Amino acid sequence: MIMSLEIQQMDEANRLSVWxxxxxxxxxxxxxxxxxxxxAASFVLVVEVLENLAFLANASNLVLYLSTKMxxxxxxxxxxxxxxxxTAFFLALLGGFLADAFFTTFHIYLVSAAIEFLGLLVLTVQAHEHSTEPWARVVLYVGLYLVALGVGGIKGSLPPHGAEQFDETTPTGRRQRSFFFNYFIFSLSCGALIAVTVVVWLEDNKGWSYGFGVSTAAILISVPVFLAGSRFYRLKVPSGSPITTMFKVLTAALYATYKKRTSRNVVTCHTRNECNDNIAKGNAEGDGSFLDEALRERESLPGRLRCTEEQVKDVKIVIKTLPIFMSTIMLNCCLAQLSTFSIQQASTMNTKLGSFTVPPAALPVFPVVFTMILAPTYNHLLLPLARKTTKTETGVTHLQRIGTGLVxxxxxxxxxxxxxxxxxLVVKEVTCCSSNNVSSxxxxxxxxxxxxxxxxxxxxxSADLFTLAGMxxxxxxxxxxxxxSLATSLSWTSLAMGYYLSSVLVSAVNFVTGLNQHNPWLLGKNLNEYHLERFYWLMCVLSGINFxxxxxxxRRYAYRSNQS
Structure with a gap:
């Protein structure tokens, strides 16, 4: 009897000591x-420095490589x-999906790092050959999109891998998780700082193969650093495809609604009490949304379409977050300009600081340094002050942070x-006063x-810091x-759709402004002949409408977590 009690106590202790x-x-x-x-999360932060160095070193200067070398x-x-x-950011959805459904974030990172390494190796060889032949462009695109596939897997697995290391059932765990997301942006900025200074200098002064080579080495080094934390990680067990659950609930709701509207049979209650019970059950099983039909008509659905209340609730939560997700796309469309037209603008300007010439692709150093200062300041000064002022656990809600970024x-x-x-105006003045046509x-x-x-x-x-960490x-x-993992990947998917929207906007603006034999705003070999200022004003107006x-x-969103 005593031994049995001791065994039960030991089992209980073991159960409490296990995540x-x-x-x-x-x-x-x-x-x-x-x-x-x-x-455990600190290893993730170090890995992010190396991973973002590898990715951004090429992305920040790629527009000049394509225009000047290719x-x-x-x-x-x-x-x-x-x-x-x-494409790179959009593929984060694939990484997040696989991490939730079939594999752990641990394994997704390792496979994705190997794919990105292979892509960077191809780009290094292509840059070393330095050819503009059609085959060189084929090799270029193969390398780029291998890198995109690897980056997508890493972006979809690394942030949730770090966030899963904290106990969300305690205020301390939730506070540490919030710190982690802020310092994840800090680590991202550290990698970016090295990328837009050291690596860009190598690309401009030693050759592009050197820049691609540094990126290749960085992603290779990140793997043993990540593995060094293996014995400290806790890995969430995959629970099956979340997309399957979503489709199941949506299909069940559609089927139930269709069946209810087309049914010719009159359903009557045999007793008043039974009718009242059914009404009470209907009210208890939902808040009146379309998806609640999957619960109300559960018994009449085919076996494979029968959903639990928890499954319907989960899908409702995801659908509620989609308008917030859609609202962040325009911001990321603005961010896309940092990698494209802004660098090309700087390449036409005086980039000297004293006797030192700054490469145009190093321009992102300004927001990067500012972010590196702002992230710890926000964590250790602004956030505690906000918590004390608002007397809430979070101090500043996630949606308030996102809104600040949009403004x-x-x-x-x-x-x-x-x-x-x-x-x-400077272009115009120089063109008028000089015998040489500088604008050409x-x-x-x-x-x-x-x-x-x-x-x-x-x-x-600054907008990126507030919005990306908040998202x-x-x-x-x-x-x-x-x-x-899939939901966190929406942050990167918003970036992807912002970049795609930027391409669509450029093409649409050129089409509309080129009607009636007018010169399109953003077309030609000479940036000085573009009407880029009009395009930026258009982006400003669209961003205001988006806000x-x-x-x-x-204002209508109701948090499911501890937010005030």
């Missing part, structure tokens, strides 16, 4: 006090870069339009400092536990 639903890297139960926590036009190079960046994007595009107007050549820098372009970088960089934490926290759209949904 429910988590395993270690050897597929054994994860233990409390050993697996997870800030130590023979692309300015708009053609811009569209190629936005398509590449958009900053409106300001950034207005600044970009004003700066381009000033640059064009990029070889003669304009007598205006590139630091004017840095203004829009600072505003857009990742919002989607991870609000999503059902079975689809958190109003965001406010409409954000």
């Amino acid at each position: 429910n639903g988590y395993v270690d890297w050897r597929n054994r139960p994860a233990l409390r006090g050993y697996h997870g926590g800030m130590l 023979g692309f036009s300015p708009s053609g190079a811009a569209n190629a870069v936005t398509a590449f960046m958009g 900053l994007s409106v300001v950034a595009m207005a600044v970009a339009a004003l700066v381009e107007t000033k640059r064009k 050549s990029y070889s003669s820098p304009l007598p205006i400092t590139f630091l004017w372009i840095a203004l829009q970088y600072v505003f857009l960089g 990742m934490e919002f989607f991870f926290t609000e999503a059902p536990s079975t689809m958190r 109003l759209h965001y406010l409409f949904w954000a």
